Amino acid sequence: MSRPESSLSIALVGPGRVGRSLLERLQAHAPETWQLMAVADSTRLRRGPIERSEWAQPFADEAFQPRASDRDWQDELLRRDGIPVLIDASASAEVADAHADCLARGIHVVTANKLAMACPSSDWERLRAASERSMYGISATVGAGLPVLDSLRELRRAGEPVRRIRGVLSGSLSALSEGLSVGRRASEVLETLRRDGLTEPDPRTDLGGLDVARKLVILAREAGLDLSLDALVVDSLVPEELAALSLDSFLRSGAVLDRHVAQCVDRAPGSGRHLAYVAELEVDGRACVGLRRLDDGDSLAQLSGQGNRIEVTTECYAAAPLSIEGPGAGLEVTALALWRDLVRISESVRRCR
Numbered sequence: 001m002s003r004p005e006s007s008l009s010i011a012l013v014g015p016g017r018v019g020r021s022l023l024e025r026l027q028a029h030a031p032e033t034w035q036l037m038a039v040a041d042s043t044r045l046r047r048g049p050i051e052r053s054e055w056a057q058p059f060a061d062e063a064f065q066p067r068a069s070d071r072d073w074q075d076e077l078l079r080r081d082g083i084p085v086l087i088d089a090s091a092s093a094e095v096a097d098a099h100a101d102c103l104a105r106g107i108h109v110v111t112a113n114k115l116a117m118a119c120p121s122s123d124w125e126r127l128r129a130a131s132e133r134s135m136y137g138i139s140a141t142v143g144a145g146l147p148v149l150d151s152l153r154e155l156r157r158a159g160e161p162v163r164r165i166r167g168v169l170s171g172s173l174s175a176l177s178e179g180l181s182v183g184r185r186a187s188e189v190l191e192t193l194r195r196d197g198l199t200e201p202d203p204r205t206d207l208g209g210l211d212v213a214r215k216l217v218i219l220a221r222e223a224g225l226d227l228s229l230d231a232l233v234v235d236s237l238v239p240e241e242l243a244a245l246s247l248d249s250f251l252r253s254g255a256v257l258d259r260h261v262a263q264c265v266d267r268a269p270g271s272g273r274h275l276a277y278v279a280e281l282e283v284d285g286r287a288c289v290g291l292r293r294l295d296d297g298d299s300l301a302q303l304s305g306q307g308n309r310i311e312v313t314t315e316c317y318a319a320a321p322l323s324i325e326g327p328g329a330g331l332e333v334t335a336l337a338l339w340r341d342l343v344r345i346s347e348s349v350r351r352c353r
């Protein structure tokens with residue numbers, strides 16, 4: 001006998017490229033019992049319940065207000081009968097800071113935003129403890145939903161210690177490395193990647209290695225290893241003189257970027273003919289991310305497009321690492337990862353009834 005769907009009361013923060021893709025999916029496929037109770041961007045708030053026909057365009061009419069306190073709509077989510085869920089599809093530190101509070105108050109959180117999971121060590125214990133109170137869906141934060149975080153969590157629960165993680169963790173840098181290998185200019189490749197929704201809102205977060213560093217911290221934490229951003233060696237592809245410019249000025253500085261990236265390519269460690277931006281973590285805590293020249297036989301040299309590959313070495317997976325490969329960025333795969341976490345919350349609540 002099929003049981004009724006759980007009713008979810010959803011608030012979505014960050015209806016940008018990823019957020020809109022998810023809203024379209026929700027509008028088309030969410031069970032009737034799911035309600036959209038709030039949508040907020042950096043300045044606007046639309047309170048619900050919102051008519052389903054308007055989910056994909058929540059700010060299309062004037063039915064929104066300036067965004068003030070989030071506490072009000074969070075309180076309302078908690079007062080409703082449905083299961084309260086916050087979806088964070090922003091890249092905002094302010095929204096990330098609210099994850100631990102929401103989880104501690106009984107609001108489940110589903111996020112594409114990596115900032116909370118990659119927080120400083122001093123904040124980590126609080127977030128970890130809060131995520132035992134409510135469900136924390138983080139599948140979208142690494143590999144755009146490739147099943148790597150689930151695998152690491154299961155290895156940890158099974159008592160199988162992780163010794164090493166190595167991989168290509170950025171879809172945009174994977175595609176950039178491929179473009180550079182065949183002689184394309186960095187600025188030209190970057191423009192296409194931005195248009196296709198593969199970069200961070202500010203692509204310097206990708207080029208500077210910070211996005212990859214955050215993902216490595218998230219992988220390490222999910223594997224039960226102690227790593228924080230300040231312990232990582234990060235090789236940046238962003239020239240210093242472009243680091244503090246406004247986004248528009250940075251995007252107009254293609255020639256400077258191209259010269260700098262060409263120097264980074266010349267200086268990249270290794271002797272092979274394949275370029276890749278590689279993340280490495282050893283069990284003793286040594287961790288680095290940077291551009292490398294890889295030999296033909298290297299498994300990471302075989303990637304194309306926005307391909308990611310994550311290799312996990314454990315005692316059982318010693319001779320050959322556990323390897324997970326697939327597209328590591330993209331609006332639809334990321335929205336699908338968020339959707340899968342929502343379905344997981346809905347099903348797990350249904351099972352507990």
Ligand SMILES: NC(=O)C1=CN([C@@H]2O[C@H](COP(=O)(O)OP(=O)(O)OC[C@H]3O[C@@H](n4cnc5c(N)ncnc54)[C@H](OP(=O)(O)O)[C@@H]3O)[C@@H](O)[C@H]2O)C=CC1
Pocket residue numbers: 013014015016017018019040041042043044089090091092094095112113114140141142144171197198199200201328329330331334
């Ligand atoms: N693209 C991809 O392949 C993947 C992306 N992600 C993650 O998805 C997230 C979203 O990326 P993307 O959709 O490209 O980003 P966008 O810039 O397109 O959208 C970001 C959204 O967040 C909103 N926002 C910004 N600051 C705040 C704030 N303080 N409070 C509420 N909303 C805010 C923006 O609103 P406003 O317009 O008002 O600023 C906008 O609606 C990022 O964290 C990214 O790392 C994760 C995996 C893969």
Ligand SMILES: N[C@@H](CC=O)C(=O)O
Pocket residue numbers: 141143144169170171172173198199200206211328329330
């Ligand atoms: N900008 C990121 C998107 C996913 O996290 C990437 O390039 O991998």
